[in-house]
Amino acid sequence: MADSNNTEEIQEFEYKAEMKQLLHLIVHSLYTHPEVAIRELISNASDALHKIRFRQLTDKNILNPEAPLRIDIAVDSNAQTFSITDTGIGMTRDDLTERIGTVASSGTLEFLERMKEGDTPFDANLIGQFGIGFYSVFMLTNEITIETRHADADSKGFRWQSTGEGKFTIKEIERLQRGTQISFKLKDESKEFSQSYRVEQVITKYSNFVDFPVSVNGKQVNTVSALWHKNRNEVTEEERNEFYKFISNDLNPPLGHLHLSLEGRVNFRALMFIPETQPLRFLREEDLSSLHLYSSKVFIQDDCKELLPEYLRFISGVVDTEDLPLNVSREVTQSSPVMARIQETLTGRILSLLEDWAKDDSEKYEKFFRNFGLLFKTGLSSDFVNRDRLLELLRFESTKTESDKFTSLKDYVAGMSEDQQEIYYLSGDSREAVERNPNLEYFRKGGIEVLFFIDPVDLFNIPHLLEYEGKPLKSIEKADIDLKTDEESQDETLIEDTNLIAIFKETLGDRVEDVVASKRLVDSAATLVVGAEGMDAHMERMMKMMNQDFTGSKRILELNFSHPLIRNLAQLNQSQGDETLIKNCILQLYEGALLVDGNTVDPPTFVARMTEIMERATN
Numbered sequence: 079m080a081d082s083n084n085t086e087e088i089q090e091f092e093y094k095a096e097m098k099q100l101l102h103l104i105v106h107s108l109y110t111h112p113e114v115a116i117r118e119l120i121s122n123a124s125d126a127l128h129k130i131r132f133r134q135l136t137d138k139n140i141l142n143p144e145a146p147l148r149i150d151i152a153v154d155s156n157a158q159t160f161s162i163t164d165t166g167i168g169m170t171r172d173d174l175t176e177r178i179g180t181v182a183s184s185g186t187l188e189f190l191e192r193m194k195e196g197d198t199p200f201d202a203n204l205i206g207q208f209g210i211g212f213y214s215v216f217m218l219t220n221e222i223t224i225e226t227r228h229a230d231a232d233s234k235g236f237r238w239q240s241t242g243e244g245k246f247t248i249k250e251i252e253r254l255q256r257g258t259q260i261s262f263k264l265k266d267e268s269k270e271f272s273q274s275y276r277v278e279q280v281i282t283k284y285s286n287f288v289d290f291p292v293s294v295n296g297k298q299v300n301t302v303s304a305l306w307h308k309n310r311n312e313v314t315e316e317e318r319n320e321f322y323k324f325i326s327n328d329l330n331p332p333l334g335h336l337h338l339s340l341e342g343r344v345n346f347r348a349l350m351f352i353p354e355t356q357p358l359r360f361l362r363e364e365d366l367s368s369l370h371l372y373s374s375k376v377f378i379q380d381d382c383k384e385l386l387p388e389y390l391r392f393i394s395g396v397v398d399t400e401d402l403p404l405n406v407s408r409e410v411t412q413s414s415p416v417m418a419r420i421q422e423t424l425t426g427r428i429l430s431l432l433e434d435w436a437k438d439d440s441e442k443y444e445k446f447f448r449n450f451g452l453l454f455k456t457g458l459s460s461d462f463v464n465r466d467r468l469l470e471l472l473r474f475e476s477t478k479t480e481s482d483k484f485t486s487l488k489d490y491v492a493g494m495s496e497d498q499q500e501i502y503y504l505s506g507d508s509r510e511a512v513e514r515n516p517n518l519e520y521f522r523k524g525g526i527e528v529l530f531f532i533d534p535v536d537l538f539n540i541p542h543l544l545e546y547e548g549k550p551l552k553s554i555e556k557a558d559i560d561l562k563t564d565e566e567s568q569d570e571t572l573i574e575d576t577n578l579i580a581i582f583k584e585t586l587g588d589r590v591e592d593v594v595a596s597k598r599l600v601d602s603a604a605t606l607v608v609g610a611e612g613m614d615a616h617m618e619r620m621m622k623m624m625n626q627d628f629t630g631s632k633r634i635l636e637l638n639f640s641h642p643l644i645r646n647l648a649q650l651n652q653s654q655g656d657e658t659l660i661k662n663c664i665l666q667l668y669e670g671a672l673l674v675d676g677n678t679v680d681p682p683t684f685v686a687r688m689t690e691i692m693e694r695a696t697n
């Protein structure tokens with residue numbers, strides 16, 4: 079409300095004290111992007127057009143019923159002026175005094191004062207949220223003129239003017255057209271907004287999908303219509319792909335899309351895309367997502383992190399909801415239960431789409447997984463609600479897949495023999511590295527599938543992957559695996575009579591937890607495995623990389639008594655042969671196994687010992 083100071087023709091009004099303070103604050107104290115003011119103007123014009131469009135549905139008796147619904151911006155860089163004209167609902171005299179002249183909510187000023195004192199930069203979106211977006215225009219200019227006429231057939235035209243300093247005036251004018259024109263001369267520091275290219279930039283960024291044509295100096299700027307508001311079958315593939323390219327900057331068409339229109343517990347429309355390839359922009363974290371949030375076709379924010387969980391951030395697209403207030407701040411989107419519900423629903427729909435691919439088009443699914451599996455798999459340690467669905471969607475390379483091909487846990491279990499109780503895996507840096515691991519030999523020979531955990535994220539997922547369909551997952555580097563061997567291959571007499579294990583233990587001392595006869599080795603002489611409490615060699619190396627002081631657990635050394643070298647050593651020991659040679663061989667076998675596991679040993683010592691062994695062997 080404002081105090082009227084009536085004169086005959088021009089009415090002068092004084093802003094209330096609170097409003098004055100507020101204006102001062104907006105113009106002088108709050109740091110924000112001035113381009114936001116342009117967006118606010120377009121957003122208000124678009125609102126006004128929405129209102130008249132709605133009214134037209136039921137009321138034929140309005141001013142200029144034939145006028146096209148549009149927004150025209152005119153700039154003049156010489157005169158440094160800007161004006162925006164819409165054919166919307168327009169404003170009555172009361173609108174001008176009540177809506178333009180007052181602060182919408184009473185706590186606004188107090189809140190903004192606190193913002194000013196705090197050290198967080200002011201979020202420009204708040205301006206809109208408090209219903210004071212219009213005043214952000216005073217960042218650009220010292221004086222605003224509004225000329226407007228309401229859509230009521232018997233309405234009158236008015237001119238509103240204000241320098242934002244404390245007063246505004248209203249004058250009745252001759253105006254034929256329905257709608258509003260807002261014009262001003264730009265301050266020197268904002269004169270960029272009298273350049274048409276600069277205004278076009280702002281429109282493309284913030285208002286490209288506004289539902290009405292927006293033109294700058296006669297040229298229409300927003301070319302892309304709100305595709306997500308159309309019915310699914312009204313949108314051609316070509317249109318959709320164009321739109322995808324536009325929002326994602328990806329040159330390729332997407333691998334797939336989701337077009338949703340939901341009503342009920344949460345109301346929103348969404349058009350989401352899964353890229354065909356990892357876009358280049360993916361390399362930069364800040365470019366990871368191009369998820370745009372709209373509220374009733376008006377752009378709210380890009381890269382809206384609250385729309386999807388982190389592990390689905392390879393998706394780009396648009397979500398448009400009427401459940402949020404039109405001008406909603408980032409703070410509000412972060413904490414809004416509406417956003418949480420949208421996220422929940424969207425996540426479910428995207429998982430369904432992926433499930434369909436996995437079921438009907440495994441090639442497509444694998445393509446997706448190859449590109450985005452790394453990120454997608456992190457969902458297992460963050461999205462516990464969808465854990466079971468995510469488990470089904472996981473893919474792994476294994477001893478039974480070719481390189482770069484995948485198997486699922488379900489297929490793994492289907493391929494298990496009756497007496498296999500556990501799901502086996504082996505972790506390592508790469509497929510090549512795990513393929514060389516001697517612990518695989520037993521499983522290869524027995525045709526038992528072993529999953530390869532060769533992405534770093536697989537390791538972090540292990541704690542969340544304890545079992546599947548009641549079958550525990552087990553690293554084949556663990557000592558306590560129930561390995562079945564045919565009796566003949568176990569040369570018990572050789573093991574017991576030769577005392578070889580005892581001399582191994584004596585030589586290695588507390589470097590190992592234990593030394594045992596192996597059931598898992600076929601071609602290799604020795605391997606290191608992990609005791610019940612220890613972690614996988616690969617995991618341990620990662621821990622060491624992250625924490626210098628991390629000391630791993632001791633390993634168990636397993637010996638292959640069918641290997642010629644172990645047999646020779648056993649006999650040599652039994653016949654009390656060259657003790658130095660035996661001990662050197664033991665140390666060499668141990669350190670060799672360490673090396674295979676990706677650990678380091680002291681090269682000079684290793685080489686000196688090897689030289690000595692070769693010298694004796696050639697003697």
Ligand code: ADP
Pocket residue numbers: 118122123126164166167168169173177178206207208209210211212213258405
């Ligand atoms: P908000 O848009 O959040 O309400 P603003 O300060 O931006 O806050 O605008 C205040 C009010 O002024 C709007 O709610 C609307 O009633 C009126 N208004 C602003 N611009 C226009 C316009 N172009 N046409 C009609 N009414 C407008």
